[in-house]
Amino acid sequence: MFRIESLAELAELAELGEPLYVRYSKGPDADRAEVSVDYxxxxxxxxxxxxxxxxxxxxxxxxxxxxxRQLRQYVHLAEEDRYAWVLTGAVVGRGPDCEPLLMSVRPIARLSDQVVDEATRLYRQVFDVGDDGT
Incomplete structure (x- = not known):
């Protein structure tokens, strides 16, 4: 897996047309041995x-x-042994938060911590953080 070092680089990749997804976990090797669980x-x-x-x-x-915004949705899952990575695959359902569930996963890239930090700064600048929509 190659490494993405900037938000601009990730945005460019997201525009290429193939459906891409982000996941916070211990990585593709660990995920091959586990399943997602509704906590x-x-x-x-x-x-x-x-x-x-x-x-x-x-x-x-x-x-x-x-x-x-998409990176920020589950950033709380990024812990010292978990990181953000980009993948693609076949959507086989929806999870309890209506998030896509993927099978036949193909890893694309790992995101550097810098990308997540940059996303956090931009998110706080451009979105009404804390607005619950009511």
Whole structure:
């Protein structure tokens, strides 16, 4: 897996057309031996829980904004032995947060901590962080 060092580089990759996803875990090798689990119910999920990186057609802002938001959704899962990585695969369902579940996973790249930090800064600058939508 190659390493992505900037948010701009990740946004460029997300625009290439292939559906790409981000996952926070111990990496592809560890994920081959595990399944995703819904922590509230304990149910095993039929694929890896991921977040989509390529913007939806209705998105009318810069791609970097979308990617930063998507990286921030599950950043709390990044712990010392877990990191963000980009992958693709076949969607086989939806998880409890309506997130895609992937099978036939193909790893693409690992994200440097710098990319996640850059996404965090941009996210806080351009989004109404803390607004619950009510």
């Amino acid at each position: 509230e119910s304990g149910c095993r999920l039929p694929g890896l829980s991921v977040n989509r990186l390529d913007p939806q057609p209705w998105w009318d802002r810069p791609v970097e904004h979308w990617v930063a």
